[in-house]
Amino acid sequence: MVTGGAGFIGTNLVGELESRGHEVISLDLYHTERDNYTRCDVANYRQLERVFQKWEFDYVYHLAAEYGRWNGEDYYENLWQTNVIGTKHMIRLQEKLKFRMIFFSSAEVYGDYAGVMSENVMIKNPISDTYQMNDYAITKWAGELMCMNSATMFSTETVRVRPVNCYGPHEHYSPYKGFIPIFIYHALFNKPYTVYKGHRRIIDYVEDSARTFANIVDNFIPGEVYNVGGRKEWEKDIKEYSDLVLEAVGRDDFLVTYKEAEPFTTKVKTMDFSKAIKDLKHDPKVSPEDGIRKTVEWMRWYYRI
Amino acid sequence: MVTGGAGFIGTNLVGELESRGHEVISLDLYHTERDNYTRCDVANYRQLERVFQKWEFDYVYHLAAEYGRWNGEDYYENLWQTNVIGTKHMIRLQEKLKFRMIFFSSAEVYGDYAGVMSENVMIKNPISDTYQMNDYAITKWAGELMCMNSATMFSTETVRVRPVNCYGPHEHYSPYKGFIPIFIYHALFNKPYTVYKGHRRIIDYVEDSARTFANIVDNFIPGEVYNVGGRKEWEKDIKEYSDLVLEAVGRDDFLVTYKEAEPFTTKVKTMDFSKAIKDLKHDPKVSPEDGIRKTVEWMRWYYRI
DSSP: OOTTTTSSSHHHHHHHHHHHOOOOOOOEESSOSSSSSOOOOOSHHHHHHHHHHHOOOOOEEEEOOOSSHHHHTTHHHHHIIIIHHHHHHHHHHHHOOOOOOOOEOOGGGGTTTSEEEOOTTHSSSSSSGGGSSSHHHHHHHHHHHHHHHHHHHHHHOEEEEESSSOTTTTTTOTTTTTTHHHHHHHHHTOOOOOEEEOEEOOOEEHHHHHHHHHHHHGSSOOEEEEOOOGGGGGGGHHHHHHHHHHHTTOOGGEEEEESOOOTTTTTTTOOHHHHHHHOOOOOOOOOOHHHHHHHHEEEEEHOOO | OOTTTTTHHHHHHHHHHTTTOOOEEEEEOOSSSEEEEEEOTSSSSHHHHHHHHHOSSSSSEEOOOOOHHHHHHHHHHHHHIIIIIHHHHHHHHHHHOEEEEEEEEEEEGTTTTSEETTTTHHHHBBBGOOOOHHHHHHHHHHHHHHHHHHHHHHHHOEEEEEEEEETTTOOOOTTSSOOHHHHHHHHTTOOOOOEETTTTTTEHHHHHHHHHHHHHHOOOOOOOOOEOOGGGGOOEEEEHHHHHHHHHHTGGGGGGESSSOOTTTSSOOOEHHHHHHEEEEEEEOOHHHHHHHHHHHHHHHHHOO
């Protein structure tokens, strides 16, 4: 099962899993034309239970979530209901049915931590290093704690993943999305956008992340948690990403406003991915240059420009 | 305003505040016969906003919450909706209306921490020292983080309090309550109950806690957080509390089953209350012996035995 299977990462993950011969049922909030798909709001226990009555699952990739910091602040009722109550429903069913779960957390759990974010930080560092700075981040950390508590009390088997700045095809534009789809969408439609200076990020092309997520079932280590993201040497300033987007779209930066660093947002996020590389054969191949080109192509196709 | 004003601590706090000449409006889930009271579910934004349209408040004591670990596990939908979404509603209104808030957290935020729990532990200690072990604890920590984030971003002024093992009159019995009301209720009704050995706790009589909570408005230090509980020298084994209850009720321990330490529950909870003593004139006077006697009297009266 892949919850959130019609979403951005979900769509890519379902494709990757099916290409390997897995039988996959995906779930999301709305009716779609897809095969092996069923509508289900994970925040409604009855709807979720119904899916488990119809099919039996070895593994559940639990991606269904309200995503993003400002989305979480503006739609916090949906955020807590889906991300936390929905995850608790899933855990209750897991305690009964004993499937293995892959819980999708986020690098947002590290809060404003300024050092290299290795998974250990959420174990050994002082609490105030990683106070989560927004409700979205808090829901993801709450979800992780709920998985850990269920493992302790009911021996459920879960692996947690913390993706960071994943981007690529099948991510639709909204003002609440990450900087890559926002830049591309605005550049394509010739609309003004803002670039905050002095923020450094590593992005990861979704097909690279999805391959790693799909590998989890081949080396499932209950209780483990993995950062998943791009290569260290790909770290760039947000402005450099904007430049790559403009180049791929074929525009100059006439529409771009440059501003000083955004308040309440981490300036540099440097992540350690060595655990995923070791256990999950994490091996990102698509450089930001290539990935942004592919994403621009997909958005051109999707929005018919 | 006192949310949860018809609950256990709320009822005592409203009495204390009114005795000092404060004008108090209290809120809770159901209609009551009380004066200066209105029904309001804090999880429903419209109901809460309506109260703020009718009255203006300088201080909000936000106690409305689903309480207790097992209650939170069995009724987790209500738990998250009230404790977290309800608190977020309150914070949104606070950002607009600028009242000062006293947020009621819980000593449960310290998780299974084995050392002396001073407020600093939730700042300086390694994260895994205090992984919250149940959803109730996670909601309380989430609420604290939300208060802190709102203070950073919108300059809201909030004081957080972490009561621990508060007991006394106006706490009705349910199987989800703390060990003191459970012991007393069972002893009074001649019903069997279980005492887990090797757990040490400090209890605090609610009138002592409530006086300290009422003091907060006289020395309100935004951003501060306080443990509030009984005197260090009152720390006792759960069995000793059971013996005090039996003595007050006038029974021997014929109905008591003694068991080894309960799994997944902190064995010893030693708290540091020096900050509340310094800033809030915290000064517990009622010993466990006297407090238990008074609580037994109240329960006899309430349940007409």
